[in-house]
Amino acid sequence: AQSVTQLDSQVPVFEEAPVELRCNYSSSVSVYLFWYVQYPNQGLQLLLKYLSGSTLVKGINGFEAEFNKSQTSFHLRKPSVHISDTAEYFCAVRTRGTDKLIFGTGTRLQVFP
Amino acid sequence: SQTIHQWPATLVQPVGSPLSLECTVEGTSNPNLYWYRQAAGRGLQLLFYSVGIGQISSEVPQNLSASRPQDRQFILSSKKLLLSDSGFYLCAWSVRTSWGETQYFGPGTRLLVL
Numbered sequence: 001a002q003s004v005t006q007l008d009s010q011v012p013v014f015e016e017a018p019v020e021l022r023c024n025y026s027s028s029v030s031v032y033l034f035w036y037v038q039y040p041n042q043g044l045q046l047l048l049k050y051l052s053g054s055t056l057v058k059g060i061n062g063f064e065a066e067f068n069k070s071q072t073s074f075h076l077r078k079p080s081v082h083i084s085d086t087a088e089y090f091c092a093v094r095t096r097g098t099d100k101l102i103f104g105t106g107t108r109l110q111v112f113p
Numbered sequence: 114s115q116t117i118h119q120w121p122a123t124l125v126q127p128v129g130s131p132l133s134l135e136c137t138v139e140g141t142s143n144p145n146l147y148w149y150r151q152a153a154g155r156g157l158q159l160l161f162y163s164v165g166i167g168q169i170s171s172e173v174p175q176n177l178s179a180s181r182p183q184d185r186q187f188i189l190s191s192k193k194l195l196l197s198d199s200g201f202y203l204c205a206w207s208v209r210t211s212w213g214e215t216q217y218f219g220p221g222t223r224l225l226v227l
Contacts, residue, residue, distance in 0.1 A: 043203055043220045045218070104156060106155075106156050
């Protein structure tokens with residue numbers, strides 16, 4: 001069965017510092033991978049996705065993620081965060097041939113001035 | 114472009130009362146539709162999904178039900194709400210393509226059962 005693990009429930013950082021939000025998944029077959037962001041009291045917004053091709057994926061708001069098949073990871077990175085990046089970030093995986101997304105429990109990114 | 118709407122945005126209901134949350138999608142045809150619940154401080158739990166009119170799959174047995182009376186309308190209902198039904202309810206849509214499928218989420222409905 002698929003599962004997604006987001007290793008950090010909270011990540012506090014100072015503004016302009018780099019950040020990495022970790023995501024590992026377990027699946028015995030090929031997968032699609034996603035990162036979503038949720039601002040307070042809002043729905044989820046797609047940040048980026050890996051479907052195929054280049055393992056380094058660039059998304060909106062300066063975020064990028066790298067698919068590492070051997071480590072079954074899809075960590076999210078940003079070289080310099082802003083206060084406005086404060087939000088909840090969700091990693092999700094979908095096995096090819098299925099319709100369902102499996103979400104991690106989320107990582108709360110808190111950016112301090 | 115496609116848009117997804119949910120209403121109401123917030124709802125406060127007493128225990129034992131009925132529930133009806135609506136989700137509509139514009140700008141696409143025959144989407145897959147999903148209902149998720151997000152409890153406070155937790156991740157997303159898939160409740161129902163639908164691949165077509167009248168076709169509903171339930172992921173978690175509970176006192177909620179879903180219906181899809183029209184292609185782009187998805188309704189979440191309950192006859193009698195429980196305290197544990199409180200949470201943030203998100204609707205999502207997707208369209209399957211040859212390279213995969215991406216889900217897009219609505220703004221959500223915050224439900225508080227008292």
